[in-house]
Amino acid sequence: MSHQEVPSSLRNILADVLEIPPEEVKPELSTETVSNWDSFRHLQAILALEGEYGVQFDPQRIPELTSVSLLQAELEKKGVAL
């Protein structure tokens, strides 16, 4: 998926949460590659996405959604039009 652009709404939310410029939000970005993407930042991202798109993540899936592309895929699976 790394050849694709991240949809702008998702990109902007993650940029706000991770405190990085939107253009730096790439699909391959993950908890491994972004230094301040820790577990609390991850929870913030999840809550922000839930609030924005009106969905709820399964708490068991939350720890597994560790990259931008995984988050995007999960949102699409829940029928969110990104």
Added chain:
Amino acid sequence: MQSDSERLALRRQIKDAASSRDAGTAVRCARTLVATVNKPADVMFCASVFAGIAEFIQCQPGARTLKTYVVRSVTVEPILPFLTVEAVLSNYVLDLKVGGYGSYADELLNPQSALADFKPDLVLILLDLEEIAGRLPDLCADGRGVGVEEEVEECVGRMAKLLRGFRSGNSARVLLQGLVVPDLTSLGDVGNANLPHSLPSAVRQLNQKLAALCRTVSDCVFFDVDQLAARYGRAQWHDVRMFLASRLSVSANFFSSYSRGLVRAFSAMFRASRKVLCTDLDNTLWGGVLGEDGTDGIVTGNSFPGNCYLEYQKYLRQLSSRGILLAIVSKNNEADVRDAFRTRSADLALSLDNFVAVKIGWNDKSDSIQELAKELSLGLDSIVFVDDNPVECEAIRQQLPEVTVVEAPGLEPWKLAGVLSELPLFDTFAITDDDINRVNEYKAQAQRAELAGGASSRDEFLGSLGIVCTFQSALQAPLSRAVQLLAKTNQFNLTTRRHSAAKIEEFASTAGGQAVVVRVRDRFGDAGVVGLALACKQGESCIIDSLLLSCRVIGRGIETALLAHIGETALKDGAKRLTGEFIATPKNAPCANFYPEHGFVKRVQAEAADSDSVFYELDLIASPPMSPKWITLEGVESNEPSRSAVFSS
């Protein structure tokens, strides 16, 4: 709701303001963004921007930086950006540090703890039910309550030890968060409502006891999070999924509301409450425009929509009863307003007496508010201004930025009391006797200062009092009052003769005799019958036997008016001279020079040498005594029917 383009424009403005280090604009735009758009990402954006310009926010007028340590048993980290933003919007910059999950006792009590090292200004204690009273759910399971009360007491005792122990070694201010009353339990709604020891009732009890505990610890405020949860709906407030998965005790939808509640609660320990509420009248205190609709046309009273305004008036009355000063700032004719308060009093919950200051006129309201602040010796930052007119509101915001402006929802008057309650303007966590007494103190101060400040001379000052003297025959006023004045008056009493009622009647009924009382009122009230003069005519001279005045009203020219009244009557009776008599006593020095000061000439002593009396003469034809121009005279005709016969002695 803002459109997305407006939202993006606000974000851009915030960013631009931050890069030019304009903290004021950044905060203002953030306020609009957060108030109109409820997107968590925007709050995180603002928190990030604020963190970058914290040093400039700290320099904003009135801003306070608080080193804040969070003692907790729940997850707070995702809430911190919201707390940061809400704090900045209330002009606090929080330097936050969060403690460990289970270590609150050590953090609070150990002098070498991370908390102690941090040297906080503020400690937030955010513990959940499990931590504070973990045994309660099981003890309350059967609703009968074996051991429940003991458990509650034990929990409160444990918290008391924590708080007192902390206080003995640390002076940081403390916020203790209460518990959210559990909503759905195994007893069900019916059991919870009817059984003596359900979990909800035990937790309510615990909250009350924790609040009472906080009252006994200095600089400690209780934060009733249950009140917030109930306001927004307990079912929405608590997200079971996120609580069980991540120990988040508040649903993400309420991070902002929760943070605002926390800030509001601790703010009461750092900032004084506002002291004065200045209200507009037309379409604010009552409906309609007095100048156009007239006294009968203004809308107030028990039926809709007048009762909307009545609610607001009652709200103000309640504020006043706990020491908040009320003032009127209105563009109106003062006489119309006084008339409206008088004739519509049955439809109003407030009278003019409830206001410590009244600024009615056609001046700029900013001038009126400044005058008022000066008169009350209070800063502009302690003043709240309520007005329905957006132009007036904006004028005050621009000209007096320290004043808090509340725009009354003119078209939805039922909302005004609620709008005021939602603002933290009059928050306080303790009310003292001084607060309660403040209203009366300031009222007197404002009246004096208003007059002294406005008057450039004594005459102008006296003129502004609006003194009205009513002269009456002593027989028309209650005679007992005249006798009482003769018996009691010492300081301003020229002869101190303690005449009887019969003697007064004799003066009144003799041809050429006078027995006159003076009744005085001014704009602050009616002083009643305060002066008396007795005189009789002998040949061409009118001899003043007695002249006295209650010491409450000395020095306002009333004595001169009384003398002028006697002289005028004497002239009508054919007298050509006034003869005054003074008998010195140990107490009446204040009036020793009364006659010389009024142009009388001392008579060469012709009476018996042992008399204490000194006599003075005045030529009535050449120089009749004149009443001061600042006094309005009433009832000059001695045969006018009494209007104050009911005045009690």
